[in-house]
Amino acid sequence: MSTGVWLIGARGSVAVTSMIGALAVRAGLTAPTGCVLESPALRNDALPRLGDLVFGGHDVSSVPLDKKAAALAEAGILPARLAEAVRDALFEIEQQVRPLPVGATQAEVAREIGADLDTFRRRHRLDRVVVINVSTTEPAPPPHPAHADLDALRAALDGPDPVLPPSSLAAYAALLAGCPYVDFTPSTGARLPALDALARAQGLPYGGHDGKTGETLVKSVLAPMFVQRNLRVRTWSGINLLGGGDGANLAEPAANAAKSASKQRVLAETLGYQPQGDTRIDFVEDLDDFKTAWDLITFEGFLGTRMRMEFSWHGCDSALAAPLILDLARLTSAAHQAGRVGPLTELAFFFKDPLGQVPHALSDQWQVLRDAVASYGAPGTPR
Amino acid sequence: MSTGVWLIGARGSVAVTSMIGALAVRAGLTAPTGCVLESPALRNDALPRLGDLVFGGHDVSSVPLDKKAAALAEAGILPARLAEAVRDALFEIEQQVRPLPVGATQAEVAREIGADLDTFRRRHRLDRVVVINVSTTEPAPPPHPAHADLDALRAALDGPDPVLPPSSLAAYAALLAGCPYVDFTPSTGARLPALDALARAQGLPYGGHDGKTGETLVKSVLAPMFVQRNLRVRTWSGINLLGGGDGANLAEPAANAAKSASKQRVLAETLGYQPQGDTRIDFVEDLDDFKTAWDLITFEGFLGTRMRMEFSWHGCDSALAAPLILDLARLTSAAHQAGRVGPLTELAFFFKDPLGQVPHALSDQWQVLRDAVASYGAPGTPR
Amino acid sequence: MSTGVWLIGARGSVAVTSMIGALAVRAGLTAPTGCVLESPALRNDALPRLGDLVFGGHDVSSVPLDKKAAALAEAGILPARLAEAVRDALFEIEQQVRPLPVGATQAEVAREIGADLDTFRRRHRLDRVVVINVSTTEPAPPPHPAHADLDALRAALDGPDPVLPPSSLAAYAALLAGCPYVDFTPSTGARLPALDALARAQGLPYGGHDGKTGETLVKSVLAPMFVQRNLRVRTWSGINLLGGGDGANLAEPAANAAKSASKQRVLAETLGYQPQGDTRIDFVEDLDDFKTAWDLITFEGFLGTRMRMEFSWHGCDSALAAPLILDLARLTSAAHQAGRVGPLTELAFFFKDPLGQVPHALSDQWQVLRDAVASYGAPGTPR
Amino acid sequence: MSTGVWLIGARGSVAVTSMIGALAVRAGLTAPTGCVLESPALRNDALPRLGDLVFGGHDVSSVPLDKKAAALAEAGILPARLAEAVRDALFEIEQQVRPLPVGATQAEVAREIGADLDTFRRRHRLDRVVVINVSTTEPAPPPHPAHADLDALRAALDGPDPVLPPSSLAAYAALLAGCPYVDFTPSTGARLPALDALARAQGLPYGGHDGKTGETLVKSVLAPMFVQRNLRVRTWSGINLLGGGDGANLAEPAANAAKSASKQRVLAETLGYQPQGDTRIDFVEDLDDFKTAWDLITFEGFLGTRMRMEFSWHGCDSALAAPLILDLARLTSAAHQAGRVGPLTELAFFFKDPLGQVPHALSDQWQVLRDAVASYGAPGTPR
Numbered sequence A, B, C, D: 001m002s003t004g005v006w007l008i009g010a011r012g013s014v015a016v017t018s019m020i021g022a023l024a025v026r027a028g029l030t031a032p033t034g035c036v037l038e039s040p041a042l043r044n045d046a047l048p049r050l051g052d053l054v055f056g057g058h059d060v061s062s063v064p065l066d067k068k069a070a071a072l073a074e075a076g077i078l079p080a081r082l083a084e085a086v087r088d089a090l091f092e093i094e095q096q097v098r099p100l101p102v103g104a105t106q107a108e109v110a111r112e113i114g115a116d117l118d119t120f121r122r123r124h125r126l127d128r129v130v131v132i133n134v135s136t137t138e139p140a141p142p143p144h145p146a147h148a149d150l151d152a153l154r155a156a157l158d159g160p161d162p163v164l165p166p167s168s169l170a171a172y173a174a175l176l177a178g179c180p181y182v183d184f185t186p187s188t189g190a191r192l193p194a195l196d197a198l199a200r201a202q203g204l205p206y207g208g209h210d211g212k213t214g215e216t217l218v219k220s221v222l223a224p225m226f227v228q229r230n231l232r233v234r235t236w237s238g239i240n241l242l243g244g245g246d247g248a249n250l251a252e253p254a255a256n257a258a259k260s261a262s263k264q265r266v267l268a269e270t271l272g273y274q275p276q277g278d279t280r281i282d283f284v285e286d287l288d289d290f291k292t293a294w295d296l297i298t299f300e301g302f303l304g305t306r307m308r309m310e311f312s313w314h315g316c317d318s319a320l321a322a323p324l325i326l327d328l329a330r331l332t333s334a335a336h337q338a339g340r341v342g343p344l345t346e347l348a349f350f351f352k353d354p355l356g357q358v359p360h361a362l363s364d365q366w367q368v369l370r371d372a373v374a375s376y377g378a379p380g381t382p383r
């Protein structure tokens, strides 16, 4: 099942790490560590293989992929020898990365995006193309009546003023072109009633939001522990220190607010109440893609005894995110093939702020994922 | 369903905290925080209520319960006003605590223990008595052929030399007297083939070992996270600093070794391999019952990137253990009533070193527990 | 040498803890742990003794001292039995605490404050009265031309509009009444050219700003370590989580900014450059006076190797601050007696944001302090 | 002032990192970060320059230096491009590294060592040669009467049985050959009365023991902070997790004990009492030269309030140690030239377990060092 992976933000850290990783695994140069679908419990023939993925994408930047690769190697995010080893294959991907189209109206931009997707699909004879947003996080857009209604949206897109934020325009274009869409960022993406309607009309699935790669991942296993032990969490406070392109952008208050909100949801949903405390994101340029998160949890046990737990997490964000991009491409492709339509709630395992009414405990999300994977390949499922 | 809770080590910190806690909850003075069976998902009428528990026990110490209570209050383990409020009720329990019997042979001691259990049951007209070992952790006993065979054991117990460590003698006596037995410590307890045979012969269930209240609890949710994300744990090292009676005893190399082994099992079982690193237990008298555990986990992600996580846990051991004693008494009573015989694998949720081939991920253990609780009370189950 | 200690904010946590502590030490109920002047290296007969201190003060709150004491005991900041033991003596101090005067002009308020100070001094036949500000931290005031010139200030104070923030008005009033003034908060206090002129004209010393009791204290020993080892600090980031009255106030952005700036100065001054990273203060009500600070330091060593250090500090702010109030009262009294005029740079040891060009390494500040203490009592010094 | 640096253990991590570092700094490829003598406050013309150092040494291993360099680069301890850039210069040093001599008696081995030192000095026309021990840590040797008396020692060395541990034999040989000796390890080295007598007879200085590069360094600034604030440290516990050659050796109980004792001294000496708690060293091979140390400090403040602090230190041991080797060579050379004889107490700044009655607070040690450096170059001092 040959699957195209079209990345919005194709020249960014996550995108390029995922490309190089896929090439390196395919070439047998490295193990698929961090690829969830490669763990024994989830391996399934109904999924496209890592080697079946074909990459392309849009970006507003024009820094060549190999230059970005060199920068990632320099920063210790990937081994220089791997970047070197896949240089030629990366150069082929370079040919598939196109500047984000511009146009007089958003409708026109969407058509151009769709045309790029069509060209990509035809040129590589792909069974399907999954569009994944890994571009810079946007601020939440101002509300607009056309967000709620597909016809109104179509009309508005023909007007001179932008109606959709870039992520939602990409989602619109992708769905229109028959491509499932996944948002790895906290941006709006397909999360508008009008776009949900479009996805359903097109018979397409979509997924998101905001890849879960660090502090929130840990929260999603610790919070259930407190619940299951019937211990009362009184405060849960955290800080995330990170540099990198993503960090720089998150230093903007609006983007920071979008992200912090994503990160808090797991507590209220899992605990059933909101403990005191906030989650901060601080930009510290020198830390680059190596994020340090620290959390303090104070809790109460039997007879009111006060106790506490701290953790610090020192992870490489791109290295944690990139294999999930590969997983999401394969899963969304299989879900599409299996006829799934609308929000892919089974992907909650991957996201800080998942779509739909879903469990927030990681172990529950894992079971939902495992069942979904099994169902994609169940006998009788259309392949 | 009136249930007796007979504690071996009834004058220790865990025992006295559990007694005072049960009395205080019953009197409406405090919430049952930390009592697993009081969480909405597990509440079940098939379980004896907290208020149905009647306490008694054996100890080699003769420090009165209220003196111990005062010491616990002084150390900040329980609020002085609670200890004060349940003083009279605690004095009633004092009457049920007896010195550990002595005798010429271990068989004789066992008979005396059984006689104490009978008296307790009759005096309080109890439906059943659950014996729980919360006494000082023993070193692992030297192997003995009689451990493997019930008849050989019976014969050996009549001889002049001790064959069983105290925890196993207590288990033997309890089972002989028709009482289910649970070991909250890492001591041998019922974990001998001869005693398993006795339990089956008597139609009795038993449970253990080693209450999971801190570092191992956290391990049992973090290790599955690494597995589910297909991240490779390279090293996992930890240290536990604790004082208190338990800490003093664990400073003995033999007891320390027994406990450290308990604490490591979760990693190999969950990860499927044993990462480098050890778990230490250090006695620091001044810390008393407030234990600090610190763990360092180094792991590898996509493209071999090295990452790390640290946590420190600052818990009050008795406050964490005591409500579990109440849970275990209620569960074991209900399991007995429901006709369960042999090792209670459904109690794995509570233990560092659970009996049988059981899951080690906390969330899986929780589901097993939930299903078991449901089954105890299922229609058609003998009540 | 009988010394009055007049506290602005006399009903706050720091104030009441310092009063109770002084009373308890005097009564032999507790050791003077945390009182710097009681360490062998600094004990000096030229200083007023702890028992010579007489307390009074102003506050805008009217909560009685013993009610505040009970709240502090309830929160675990001081032992209930100590609060009980000094109840009568505390009631005597209660008589010396007066509402902050109000008036038509700031000049009038200053006169009222001065009158209260005179009454206090006369009633207790005090050799001198030291005024110490431990009230709520203010936002930085808007600049005003009268801040730079004493005559202009005098004129402006007679006008209808407020010219000085409360801390500076207190400083003005104190100096006018012949009392040395110390600011334990980051507020402006005496830190205005016009007030410096007044202090000099009156022959009075003054001190400040912002008691150093946690994260900054640790910074002031760790930063010199990196300097002395010639290791390059690349980033230093921190977060302070605290509740309590002080925490609530610091949640206000303006006060928070004032405090964060105080906390960063030590790094630039000690390292000679400003590493990347910020210091945050977050209000988490439930933590009350128990503050947790966490800092991450990344640094570079030989051949560019990157290394890191983390610390977390869990301190009780009032317990750390209160003994320093006693130290500052005694030192300022002795400095006054020794004829010191103007900013007391020798008190840098106590402050996050000390007055004047002073060393910022704690060990250097300690030596300056020790030399100053010795000089106060040197033969020939006026006593 | 051309100075030979003769390293016992010349093929180890610390040795090779120090050689490559010296070459790289000399070639202008890297800054001398971590070299204490290169900080502005200590720069002094009386010291040999970094570029004046000439390297040689003994080792029992025969792994070539460039192979070790490649391994260090692979492990991330030094940049591969630096190792590459100094390859030729390193090859020249390779010619000066000789196998540790063997002989029928220890006297004979000492003569061979001395001969190697003489050859080295003559070949490079060196003003002096400093011998520094950076070989594997030894267990403490059994006591022997000859350790206390130089004549007895001379006699015993001629016998068939070994009298001295390798580090002391190296010290004996060095001193006999007119070379100052420094021990960077916790091994015995020159720390025997007979060897002190020899050093004095030869008019030579010596230094040690046990380079202070991590946890103990931090202790030496934090412990004085608690003293100066008159806070009572109740417990101080720590664990060091490390791999590498040194770590493997320290896993041996005897070596571990030697090292742990070194690490505890600073507390008792600085605080004036020994708080509860121990320091552990655990071998975790995979961590290699990147050591993680974690310490928990619990302390008591005003009115008995309990507080706590934790730190974790993640340092690269060789990168921290190597520049100190360069500092020690230069300082010892200058001290020798300045006529210093016997134990170099001014080097306490560098050691966990310094010689003599010296301050243990880092800031005091720094001042002693600064004064010593100044005195080496004072006018009138023989150069």
Ligand SMILES: NC(=O)c1ccc[n+]([C@@H]2O[C@H](COP(=O)([O-])OP(=O)(O)OC[C@H]3O[C@@H](n4cnc5c(N)ncnc54)[C@H](O)[C@@H]3O)[C@@H](O)[C@H]2O)c1
Pocket (backbone or CB within 6 Å): A008, A009, A010, A011, A012, A013, A014, A015, A058, A059, A060, A061, A100, A133, A134, A135, A136, A137, A138, A166, A184, A185, A186, A210, A211, A212, A213, A244, A245, A246, A317, A318, A320, A321
């Ligand atoms: N790495 C993680 O762990 C993680 C986790 C969750 C979410 N995310 C999100 O993934 C996204 C990518 O992260 P990154 O570290 O690769 O960031 P990055 O800054 O390295 O890359 C973002 C890329 O998007 C491009 N871009 C910006 N606007 C665009 C637009 N309108 N259309 C197309 N391309 C555009 C940029 O030019 C850049 O190349 C961010 O939004 C981040 O918040 C990352």
Ligand SMILES: NC(=O)c1ccc[n+]([C@@H]2O[C@H](COP(=O)([O-])OP(=O)(O)OC[C@H]3O[C@@H](n4cnc5c(N)ncnc54)[C@H](O)[C@@H]3O)[C@@H](O)[C@H]2O)c1
Pocket (backbone or CB within 6 Å): B008, B009, B010, B011, B012, B013, B014, B015, B058, B059, B060, B061, B100, B133, B134, B135, B136, B137, B166, B184, B185, B186, B210, B211, B212, B213, B244, B245, B246, B317, B318, B320, B321
């Ligand atoms: N608190 C926890 O979190 C936790 C977790 C797991 C296991 N445990 C285990 O629970 C046990 C109790 O812990 P604790 O903190 O209450 O210890 P403790 O020292 O306060 O109490 C132990 C009691 O057992 C008594 N005892 C000793 N030998 C006995 C014997 N042969 N027969 C009867 N009584 C005997 C002692 O006199 C004492 O009163 C320990 O074995 C501990 O390892 C505790």
Ligand SMILES: NC(=O)c1ccc[n+]([C@@H]2O[C@H](COP(=O)([O-])OP(=O)(O)OC[C@H]3O[C@@H](n4cnc5c(N)ncnc54)[C@H](O)[C@@H]3O)[C@@H](O)[C@H]2O)c1
Pocket (backbone or CB within 6 Å): C008, C009, C010, C011, C012, C013, C014, C015, C058, C059, C060, C061, C100, C134, C135, C136, C137, C138, C166, C184, C185, C186, C210, C211, C212, C213, C244, C245, C246, C317, C318, C320, C321
């Ligand atoms: N505790 C520490 O470690 C520490 C360290 C440095 C600085 N400080 C500063 O010390 C001050 C006191 O801290 P706290 O914890 O006692 O706070 P708190 O809120 O408990 O007490 C402040 C008191 O000041 C009173 N007050 C407010 N405005 C006043 C005014 N204009 N005149 C007179 N009284 C006034 C309040 O009514 C209150 O009683 C704060 O400014 C804090 O920032 C504390």
Ligand SMILES: NC(=O)c1ccc[n+]([C@@H]2O[C@H](COP(=O)([O-])OP(=O)(O)OC[C@H]3O[C@@H](n4cnc5c(N)ncnc54)[C@H](O)[C@@H]3O)[C@@H](O)[C@H]2O)c1
Pocket (backbone or CB within 6 Å): D008, D009, D010, D011, D012, D013, D014, D015, D058, D059, D060, D061, D100, D133, D134, D135, D136, D137, D138, D166, D184, D185, D186, D210, D211, D212, D213, D244, D245, D246, D317, D318, D320, D321
């Ligand atoms: N790196 C640090 O931060 C630090 C701090 C304090 C002390 N030290 C000490 O420095 C020493 C060296 O550390 P390392 O990391 O380089 O260790 P390493 O294992 O890499 O090197 C030790 C070298 O000594 C050699 N050796 C062993 N026995 C010898 C002998 N008898 N004569 C000559 N050579 C011998 C070994 O072959 C090896 O090449 C250790 O003793 C360590 O405890 C290191």
Ligand code: NA
Pocket (backbone or CB within 6 Å): A310, B311, B312, C311, C312, D310
């Ligand atoms: Na910590």
Ligand code: NA
Pocket (backbone or CB within 6 Å): A311, A312, B310, C310, D311, D312
């Ligand atoms: Na930490």
